[in-house]
Amino acid sequence: MARTAEKVRDLVAEDPEMRDAITSLLDHEDETVEWRDVNESLTSGQWGRLIEKGVLTEAGDGFRLDDPDAVRDGLTGDNEAAYEGGSDVELPDDEESSWTTYDKLAGVLSLVMMTGYYYHPIRGTVGPAIDLLLGPLNALLPFFVVVMVLAVCTGFWTSIIQANLMDFDKMSVYQERMQDIQERQKAAKERGDEEALDRIQKEQMEAMGDQLGMFKMQFRPMVWIMLLTIPVFLWMYWKLGQIDQGVELILPLIGHTHLKDTIGGFIPAWIVWYFLCSMGFSQIVRKGLGIQTTPT
Template sequence: MRDALATVVEHSDKGNEPLQWNDVSESLSNEEWGRLIREGVLVSDGTGFTVANPERVREALQPDEPMDTTTDTDGIEAESWAWYDKAAGLAALSLFAGYWSTGIRDTIASYDDLLLAPVTDAFPFFAVIILLAIVTGLYSTVLQSRLRDTEKIQAYQKRVNELKERKEAAKERGDDEALAELQEEQMEVASDQLGMFKLQFRPMVWIMLLTIPVFLWLRWKVRGGHLGASEFGLIVPLAGAVGWQEPLFGPMKTWIVWYFLCSMVSRQLIQKTFDIQPTASQSD
């Protein structure tokens, strides 16, 4: 590829000007042109293709200088969970059984009630839900920001976007050979989704360890008849006085809607207060 690089540098004013295929078609083969684009030596700038790193290319053309035209597009390394991550995952799956098993739910809720009984004695039930929403929101937001590997997720997103741009460029110039090779690379990128899933699901496992017991306790408290006689429900605009077990939004009961609303608001406030980014979609 040294000759191909030399041709590109020569026709692009030492890598400073954009190129079109017609500019070098007499000196380069279709395959060489496609390879330069596939390996990231040439990148599209909207009007043509420019040398991605002119200085590096010029160094590679120096005598006795090793040439490396590849870019850092390796797939995301599959994330290996530590033993405690796996243990947390198994525990979270076990807690899920409480949604269907009354015995498991009652057992979990009775232990939760030992800790929450002083809170329920001191505050009305709607305020208890607010406090729980704030605690779970803080726990969830901090864990997600600390356990999410933002750099790897951004690397994956960048690779997907670059591959899309290279496919569009290959379609524009009608390079079927490059499209076939890019299709193979796309299959490799698809295999990275397993690593992405592990990266994104790891914080969720730890978050569920707290949120599931809280939700089970709330369900046990309301549906099990463990509320005080004075804990009727909420006064909601337009709907008026609504009991905790009455449907408020479609089939969703009042206590579920109130808990989710409090959770969403508390998480937004926590993210704003501590300047925590909720996603990894920030651009480089």
């Protein structure tokens, strides 16, 4: 309701004659109207703006006011306090997105294992431990096939973790609020309302702090993904130290290359192969299981 009233106020601020045009439409609030029914009360341009803003919505063969009560509020200013108060989008409670003790522990363990990329003793400990699980698979299949299998597995559990730990409804609320602020800021600039611009800019600064809540929601599943993925990477890194340079594969746009070769002078070929497999199979898994990984 508040959004419709706000749209009406913006339209009247842009074109004062719009007040009479909208008032005339209120006489038909319970009816479906077409342009020819009201062309004596408003111009075609005003009719188009009302449709563009969503004040008039399609209903069968004609149009009708989306929310007559909100339209009246917009014309009379009864809802002005709500308008000046800022966005009507209710933000989720930050406490609901707080990390649990297990989340924090997973984050610490992930950071510790991440140092294994540079600190050999950690890699030398994690690699043999994971080899107890993956060694039999590596004995049956060529290493580049093992990398592909691991890419499929990591892509699968990444999708599952994101679907279960990330609240996309809350993410949508944060994005909706920022969009609401931007729309009101644009409308205030168009009508030259400096006072409203100052209020909206203050609200925008406050909203920047709310982005921390969205960041926490985004990063929470990442620590669990890293906790499962980093050991796999450390094992592959460790295992490559024991594999002959002669292991060869063909990469798209690259052609024949060896797993230990670098592409572009700095990216190991096995990592490129892993990400190609992971991205491709992750999309298949998400489509197949109907897993949502972005806000609606």
